[in-house]
Amino acid sequence: MTAPTNLSGEDSLIARYFKPLATDPGAFGLVDDAAVLSASGEDIVVTTDAVVEGVHYLASDPPDTVARKALRVNLSDLAAKGAAPAGFVLTLALRSKEDAWLRPFADALGEDAKTFACPLLGGDTVSTPGPQMISITAFGRVPKGRMVGRTGARPGDIVLVTGTIGDAALGLDVLTGGAAATALASDIAAKDALISRYRIPQPRNMLAQAVRDHATAAMDVSDGLAGDLTKLCAASGVSAIVNVETVPLSAAAAGLIVRKAICVETLLAGGDDYEVLCTVPPAQSDALIAAGRAAGLAVTAIGTIVAGHERPRFLDGQGQELALKRLSYSHF
Amino acid sequence: MTAPTNLSGEDSLIARYFKPLATDPGAFGLVDDAAVLSASGEDIVVTTDAVVEGVHYLASDPPDTVARKALRVNLSDLAAKGAAPAGFVLTLALRSKEDAWLRPFADALGEDAKTFACPLLGGDTVSTPGPQMISITAFGRVPKGRMVGRTGARPGDIVLVTGTIGDAALGLDVLTGGAAATALASDIAAKDALISRYRIPQPRNMLAQAVRDHATAAMDVSDGLAGDLTKLCAASGVSAIVNVETVPLSAAAAGLIVRKAICVETLLAGGDDYEVLCTVPPAQSDALIAAGRAAGLAVTAIGTIVAGHERPRFLDGQGQELALKRLSYSHF
Numbered sequence: 001m002t003a004p005t006n007l008s009g010e011d012s013l014i015a016r017y018f019k020p021l022a023t024d025p026g027a028f029g030l031v032d033d034a035a036v037l038s039a040s041g042e043d044i045v046v047t048t049d050a051v052v053e054g055v056h057y058l059a060s061d062p063p064d065t066v067a068r069k070a071l072r073v074n075l076s077d078l079a080a081k082g083a084a085p086a087g088f089v090l091t092l093a094l095r096s097k098e099d100a101w102l103r104p105f106a107d108a109l110g111e112d113a114k115t116f117a118c119p120l121l122g123g124d125t126v127s128t129p130g131p132q133m134i135s136i137t138a139f140g141r142v143p144k145g146r147m148v149g150r151t152g153a154r155p156g157d158i159v160l161v162t163g164t165i166g167d168a169a170l171g172l173d174v175l176t177g178g179a180a181a182t183a184l185a186s187d188i189a190a191k192d193a194l195i196s197r198y199r200i201p202q203p204r205n206m207l208a209q210a211v212r213d214h215a216t217a218a219m220d221v222s223d224g225l226a227g228d229l230t231k232l233c234a235a236s237g238v239s240a241i242v243n244v245e246t247v248p249l250s251a252a253a254a255g256l257i258v259r260k261a262i263c264v265e266t267l268l269a270g271g272d273d274y275e276v277l278c279t280v281p282p283a284q285s286d287a288l289i290a291a292g293r294a295a296g297l298a299v300t301a302i303g304t305i306v307a308g309h310e311r312p313r314f315l316d317g318q319g320q321e322l323a324l325k326r327l328s329y330s331h332f
Numbered sequence: 333m334t335a336p337t338n339l340s341g342e343d344s345l346i347a348r349y350f351k352p353l354a355t356d357p358g359a360f361g362l363v364d365d366a367a368v369l370s371a372s373g374e375d376i377v378v379t380t381d382a383v384v385e386g387v388h389y390l391a392s393d394p395p396d397t398v399a400r401k402a403l404r405v406n407l408s409d410l411a412a413k414g415a416a417p418a419g420f421v422l423t424l425a426l427r428s429k430e431d432a433w434l435r436p437f438a439d440a441l442g443e444d445a446k447t448f449a450c451p452l453l454g455g456d457t458v459s460t461p462g463p464q465m466i467s468i469t470a471f472g473r474v475p476k477g478r479m480v481g482r483t484g485a486r487p488g489d490i491v492l493v494t495g496t497i498g499d500a501a502l503g504l505d506v507l508t509g510g511a512a513a514t515a516l517a518s519d520i521a522a523k524d525a526l527i528s529r530y531r532i533p534q535p536r537n538m539l540a541q542a543v544r545d546h547a548t549a550a551m552d553v554s555d556g557l558a559g560d561l562t563k564l565c566a567a568s569g570v571s572a573i574v575n576v577e578t579v580p581l582s583a584a585a586a587g588l589i590v591r592k593a594i595c596v597e598t599l600l601a602g603g604d605d606y607e608v609l610c611t612v613p614p615a616q617s618d619a620l621i622a623a624g625r626a627a628g629l630a631v632t633a634i635g636t637i638v639a640g641h642e643r644p645r646f647l648d649g650q651g652q653e654l655a656l657k658r659l660s661y662s663h664f
Contacts, residue, residue: 011563031567032482033551034379034413034472039371046453047366048421048469052460081366089380091423091467121378128384130462135423137380137469140366150364219365231343235363 010125013097017106024087024119035121037086042141044086047077049222050135057199058175059131063101064108065199066134071112073222074138076203076274080220082148082212083140085118085205091135093128116205142212148278152216153236157279157305160288162204162297164250165225169270170262171198183261190252197250201274207299210291211278218278224269227328228277229312233305236279240312242303244268244322268314269326279305342457345429349438356419356451367453369418374473376418379409381554382467389531390507391463395433396440397531398466403444405554406470408535408606412552414480414544415472417450417537423467425460448537474544480610484548485568489611489637492620494536494629496582497557501602502594503530515593522584529582533606539631542623543610550610556601559660560609561644565637568611572644574635576600576654600646601658611637 019030026036037044051070053059061069071088078085090109094102113119118138171194173180184191203220211218217236221228225247233240244264249257256262280288285301292299303312314322351362358368369376383402385391393401403420410417422441426434445451450470503526505512516523535552543550549568553560557579565572576596581589588594612620617633624631635644646654 028481028483032413033409033554034377034415034479036479037376037378038476039376040373042371044369044371044376045366046369046421046469046471048423048454049456050423050425050458050467052425052458054461055459077365081364083366089378089469091380091382091469093382093384093465093467122380124381124467126382126384127387128463128465129386131460133425133460133465135382135425135456135465135467137378137421137423139378144370147366147368149360151360222365 014125017102018120021106021110021113021120024121027119027121030122035089037139041144043144043147045078045081045083045140045142045147046137047074048135048137049073049077050133052133053131061199063105067105067109068112068200070134070136071109072201072203073274074136075116075118075205076201076220078138078140079203079205079208080211080218080276081140082146082208083142084208085116086139086141087119087121088136088138089121090123092123092125093133094125095128095132146212148211148215148218150217150219150232150235153232153238153279153305154216155238155305155307156282157216158282158285158301159240159242159279159303159305160285160299161221161225161248161275161277161302162207162292162299163202163275164248164253165273165275166253166267166270167194167197167250168272169266170253171195179261180256183256183259194252198272201272203274204276204297206295207276207292207297210288211276214280214284214288215278216280218276221273221275221277223271224328225273225277226268226314226324230327232277233312237309238305239308239310240303240305242312242314244314245317246300246302248298248300265322265324269324269328271328346457349434350452353438353442353445353452356453359451359453362454367421369471373476375476375479377410377413377415377472377474377479378469379406380467380469381405381409382465384465385463393531395437399437399441400444400532402466402468403441404533404535405606406468407448407450407537408533408552410470410472411535411537411540412543412550412608413472414478414540415474416540417448418471418473419451419453420468420470421453422455424455424457425465426457427460427464478544480543480547480550482549482551482564482567485564485570485611485637486548487570487637487639488614489548490614490617490633491572491574491611491635491637492617492631493553493557493580493607493609493634494539494624494631495534495607496580496585497605497607498585498599498602499526499529499582500604501598502585503527511593512588515588515591526584530604533604535606536608536629538627539608539624539629542620543608546612546616546620547610548612550608553605553607553609555603556660557605557609558600558646558656562659564609565644569641570637571640571642572635572637574644574646576646577649578632578634580630580632597654597656601656601660603660
């Protein structure tokens with residue numbers, strides 16, 4: 001990503017929209033092909049996530065929310081790894097260079113970069129005849145050896161999750177005219193809240209340090225709580241029991257369940273939550289919940305890690321296991 | 333990018349094709365969403381470049397060459413920055429998960445990762461209804477403050493370039509039935525050599541240390557020598573005079589010029605060279621050329637940096653300035 005004096009179409013696009021975002025000295029004002037991330041003995045955490053038009057966001061989604069989603073899905077990974085954001089690089093595959101799309105996209109990206117202290121370091125802008133795609137690689141810092149992995153969950157650990165689960169999947173359902181859209185026909189406020197959860201993830205970076213201090217394993221919930229907990233357990237060589245009644249739901253989601261408009265499985269397997277899922281030793285559970293409370297964020301115990309290699313079990317209020325047909329979103 | 337025991341379609345794809353490439357301990361065998369790049373006081377150089385089907389490579393290009401190109405365009409940036417490869421993350425946007433495409437793609441990517449000591453650290457695999465796209469972010473290491481930038485060229489510096497210029501553009505011309513295809517109709521060997529230059533860049537990583545030791549400014553030639561030198565000069569606040577007769581050409585390219593099948597402007601503005609363009613103080617020019625020779629790589633002086641802010645001038649054998657209509661490839 002370069003922004004020199006003699007500007008080709010691509011360079012002028014970069015200079016106009018993205019140079020203002022490159023506030024970090026390591027970005028060299030985007031006049032170089034490469035950026036520098038200085039490191040003094042800590043570990044650099046690297047994560048990469050792409051969003052594709054028509055797959056991760058809808059063609060009708062506003063460009064400012066697309067920008068925020070593209071960055072925030074990566075910030076969410078950093079939060080779950082206990083890392084402080086350090087910067088990101090952006091690959092933007094565009095069909096056209098319409099100002100009406102690029103201006104709000106770049107402005108929102110710049111706002112989020114500032115809000116989350118995660119400056120743009122560089123990138124690549126390419127043309128594509130197909131759907132637009134935004135691929136971001138984000139960097140974070142942790143003290144050496146302190147990234148929170150997926151492999152440390154131990155029997156007896158408490159399973160915690162931040163925020164509420166399933167709202168983004170319901171937001172997508174509203175946008176695509178599914179059961180939630182029908183059931184909430186006249187409830188504009190609820191529909192807007194769910195749509196917002198789909199379009200604009202709320203990464204839990206304020207909790208990163210507490211996750212690093214207390215969690216034995218962590219990941220962000222991006223493909224569905226059921227599937228993601230299954231992955232975490234598999235990586236740690238353990239199983240889990242989840243009490244589904246304790247899974248935190250928004251008022252809108254809980255209302256839809258009560259009215260039987262949707263079933264809880266939809267929420268447990270729905271993607272795009274971008275909450276932190278982690279396991280903590282029982283003695284430290286309260287500390288993490290308190291850290292959340294101090295940050296205005298609900299952190300909820302939903303189950304326990306147990307020995308074994310079978311898939312985590314999701315039990316209803318009667319202790320009956322739910323037969324989940326689908327665990328999560330999969331691209332293939 | 334995760335490869336747990338309970339495999340969704342995406343996870344099984346990652347486990348099958350990409351886990352074997354994740355040899356670095358910081359990749360955690362791709363069981364995590366994030367990787368760790370350890371750093372002990374040096375700078376991490378970050379570069380990102382994407383290749384899009386139908387834009388950077390042809391839909392008919394073999395998958396193994398697509399993999400090599402995707403990684404090598406990034407390795408080329410690291411070489412020009414004087415950095416030693418440290419690893420990369422991969423975003424793969426796929427239409428399908430055909431083994432016939434993915435197997436040779438992953439195998440070739442793994443071979444190149446090994447050859448260039450640049451292991452896969454992580455990534456993201458997503459589905460796309462559109463053209464396939466491979467976005468790679470690569471990391472390199474340099475001693476603190478020693479990344480070779482674009483801003484250090486000074487009047488009097490010699491302009492050097494590695495390898496030969498214009499072959500990849502001719503390779504694309506051959507593949508798309510252009511003038512080079514016609515002129516080389518019966519010369520299969522020449523056509524194959526040019527096509528290979530288009531499909532499989534030869535990044536000059538063996539020269540990275542010498543570039544770091546001697547160059548005042550450097551970049552890789554990816555969009556066209558004329559345009560890229562223009563960018564370097566603009567970033568350094570200088571101009572340049574290039575003697576076009578000294579620009580290194582392959583036998584195939586030189587033959588096409590002699591036969592007037594193509595003109596030299598096509599070569600100077602053609603993309604995909606992936607050679608190193610750099611400026612060095614006159615006293616150090618021989619040392620860089622010798623370092624190239626020791627590595628079996630031609631390094632050629634093609635001009636001189638001069639004071640001024642006008643576009644670099646390209647002079648023919650008679651000292652006449654070429655009027656370049658186009659400087660480089662631009663996406664927009």
